Amino acid sequence: MSLQQFSSSLLENAVNEFAKLPGIGRKTALRLVLHLLKQSEYEVEVFGKAFIQLRSEIQYCTVCHNISDTEICQICSNPSRDHETVCVVENIKDVMSIENTQQFRGLYHVLGGIISPMDGVGPKDLEIESLIERVQTENVKEVILALSTTMEGDTTNFYIFRKLAPLNIKITTIARGIAIGDELEYADEVTLGRSILNRVEFTNSFK
């Protein structure tokens, strides 16, 4: 559907705004806009303002840099969580993924990305300094590195490991191996190789 067919520049504007979002083309954008037109003026105002308010009022936890409504996020301020264990992740989506597993009761540290010289992201652009400060000043006993298994993820892991090593704490990384439900036949060689090298005692695997 080409642009000049719109009889209204307001309509055109609204369609263009939706079409800027990832994965939304002009046809879908038009469908969404026509849907909004059928809603009440109040509902559309609530819709539009939700994003404006989110963007202008959003805060990041000063401790872990996770998205938050308050200065200290709900996770960091929760006394029933294990404040001695900090899980280092790339972004807030990873926090949500790990929270959804309901297997982790410690705190997080959101780096805001990973070291990637190709994209011009260096250690200074990430929340690495604040992680080290946090480990030095707070009673952290274990740092779990939970970054992607990519070249950039490994680089970041090593960088953080070298910075933390002198601080005499336990540094771990999440287990790599064959995913639950996967068949060995289809696993890649590197993963299968690592899963054999890093094999665990049979009873441990059910912990």
Place this chain on the structure above:
Amino acid sequence: MSLQQFSSSLLENAVNEFAKLPGIGRKTALRLVLHLLKQSEYEVEVFGKAFIQLRSEIQYCTVCHNISDTEICQICSNPSRDHETVCVVENIKDVMSIENTQQFRGLYHVLGGIISPMDGVGPKDLEIESLIERVQTENVKEVILALSTTMEGDTTNFYIFRKLAPLNIKITTIARGIAIGDELEYADEVTLGRSILNRVEFTNSFK
């Protein structure tokens, strides 16, 4: 991804608003919201306001009821279009579809729906009275009925036909038949039957 995992009610709100749109689930909604968070505050304000402004300032052309920024829409106010031919359509999407064919130079009349007793939509809920008034007061020579080929569409066609018949103008309906590129083998019987009954002179079909 469940709800309680969001560490921010602002984030939760924004995700909920996106997820209200048709065809957008909570996972996609979250992806879109995280995309917006990466944009500048100004860009997000422009985004949100585009919809609020559209909804509050949108007008409908007083002549054809198409969506418009002005009292009379661009199509109705264009002197180079054929003001003697009016094409009756169900909604503004149909106007766009027909405009995209670039085969029609007349004006439109948007009914705002079709007669559907099941959904409680009667002739009074549609812009049928205004169509008749328009034909009576303006120099309209032909009304083209371009509604869906459904029971409701046919009912609406007949209703309008009976109302317009005494006014002594040409009333036509868009051609039904085998779509260009379709194979006869897969056409339904009713369409194929109609396309034989309403066959056109061979030369006409290339006009």
